[in-house]
Amino acid sequence: MTPCLRRLGALALGVALAACSTNPMTGRSQLSLLPESQVIAQGRQAYAAELKPWQAKGKINNDPALKARVDAITDRLIEQAIRYRPDTRGWNWQVAVIDAPKTLNAFCLPGGRMAIYSGLVTKIEASDDEIAQVMAHEIGHALANHGAEKMSVGMMSDILVAAVAGGNRGYQQVGDLAALLAWQLPNSRGAEREADRIGIEIAARAGYDPDAAVSLWKKMQAEGGDRGSSLLSTHPAPAERMTELAQLVPAMRPLYAEARASPPSAFTRLPVNARDITPGSELTPPVALKPLTLLSPALEQFKRGEALLPCDDCALGFQLRQGKLRALHAEGDWEALAREVLDVGYTRDIAWYYLGAAAEGLGHAAAARRYYAQAASLARFRETRCQGVLLDLCGGITLPEAAREGLKRLGDD
Numbered sequence: 001m002t003p004c005l006r007r008l009g010a011l012a013l014g015v016a017l018a019a020c021s022t023n024p025m026t027g028r029s030q031l032s033l034l035p036e037s038q039v040i041a042q043g044r045q046a047y048a049a050e051l052k053p054w055q056a057k058g059k060i061n062n063d064p065a066l067k068a069r070v071d072a073i074t075d076r077l078i079e080q081a082i083r084y085r086p087d088t089r090g091w092n093w094q095v096a097v098i099d100a101p102k103t104l105n106a107f108c109l110p111g112g113r114m115a116i117y118s119g120l121v122t123k124i125e126a127s128d129d130e131i132a133q134v135m136a137h138e139i140g141h142a143l144a145n146h147g148a149e150k151m152s153v154g155m156m157s158d159i160l161v162a163a164v165a166g167g168n169r170g171y172q173q174v175g176d177l178a179a180l181l182a183w184q185l186p187n188s189r190g191a192e193r194e195a196d197r198i199g200i201e202i203a204a205r206a207g208y209d210p211d212a213a214v215s216l217w218k219k220m221q222a223e224g225g226d227r228g229s230s231l232l233s234t235h236p237a238p239a240e241r242m243t244e245l246a247q248l249v250p251a252m253r254p255l256y257a258e259a260r261a262s263p264p265s266a267f268t269r270l271p272v273n274a275r276d277i278t279p280g281s282e283l284t285p286p287v288a289l290k291p292l293t294l295l296s297p298a299l300e301q302f303k304r305g306e307a308l309l310p311c312d313d314c315a316l317g318f319q320l321r322q323g324k325l326r327a328l329h330a331e332g333d334w335e336a337l338a339r340e341v342l343d344v345g346y347t348r349d350i351a352w353y354y355l356g357a358a359a360e361g362l363g364h365a366a367a368a369r370r371y372y373a374q375a376a377s378l379a380r381f382r383e384t385r386c387q388g389v390l391l392d393l394c395g396g397i398t399l400p401e402a403a404r405e406g407l408k409r410l411g412d413d
């Protein structure tokens with residue numbers, strides 16, 4: 001059972017099944033009652049409504065130098081965002097600079113419409129790297145579909161309140177509901193962490209210094225002041241948050257260095273602010289680049305032959321994903337297979353065998369040998385083999401023979 005389904009335990013299963021989807025960026029299971037397309041349509045209306053009063057006062061993009069600076073930064077971020085989610089190439093990526101020197105705020109709505117209030121640049125004297133961190137964080141919320149999630153949580157709580165009011169005892173697990181809402185709310189710690197994680201990586205790939213993620217929040221914190229109209233009102237920046245960002249920096253440095261060594265491709269801009277991006281148009285990089293996935297520390301560990309599968313009693317989780325694991329194995333989608341196995345963390349021989357196959361497929365021979373050897377050795381014991389009396393988790397693979405064959409293929413060193 002996925003975490004999302006487990007949390008929804010008290011709800012009607014039909015609703016719950018329809019409600020859970022996989023986060024397109026992080027693989028996290030999230031509540032999603034609305035299709036993203038609908039949330040994007042609502043984002044378009046919200047954007048127009050937000051900008052309208054500023055437009056009327058002539059306060060949108062009235063500083064050409066600042067507008068050009070923000071455009072240059074967001075263009076580079078968008079280019080990378082599209083590499084993580086190629087389907088967002090069709091979004092209406094655009095950014096408005098709002099002349100509001102007292103306001104420290106910025107946003108990116110579902111569908112790619114962004115805005116930054118000039119105070120965020122002028123009041124804290126933000127560097128390009130710091131502007132990039134703010135905008136990449138906001139883009140992270142949009143890519144991770146937090147808008148749809150937030151609206152879904154609102155809808156779900158309505159459904160539950162109605163059920164409770166109707167006296168349906170099956171739904172009266174208020175504790176579960178509270179946990180669900182706290183966990184799901186997009187401006188919660190979890191969603192902020194997710195947007196921070198995505199943002200710092202996209203910014204690094206676009207050639208912006210990861211250290212600026214920390215310095216930015218320090219400046220925001222110091223400015224504090226008028227929280228009502230600032231990013232801090234929706235983005236609390238406790239010390240813990242800066243610590244976590246600082247911990248991400250070392251992993252981002254190689255990406256940053258790589259981007260600095262080969263600057264992101266330049267692309268032609270449309271002469272107006274609103275850029276309607278159509279597939280294959282001006283945002284197409286000159287070379288077709290491989291789609292990116294977020295760096296995963298567990299995956300890097302796996303490649304080094306140091307994977308950990310710590311879960312003894314995850315048979316059910318493994319069983320539920322068995323169809324997917326078999327399919328990934330059959331298709332040779334090695335990275336996805338490794339991610340899936342690591343995510344479950346089940347400690348049996350078959351899981352190690354899958355890691356062996358994935359490492360072999362990805363060309364990490366030393367790691368593959370270690371995982372195959374582990375699989376062969378665990379297959380000898382009743383407690384650690386996939387073939388049980390009641391439950392067969394082997395997925396049609398014969399162990400230890402298959403692991404031994406892998407070892408033979410790979411040779412001694």
Ligand SMILES: [Zn+2]
Pocket residue numbers: 137138141191192195234235
């Ligand atoms: Zn945020």
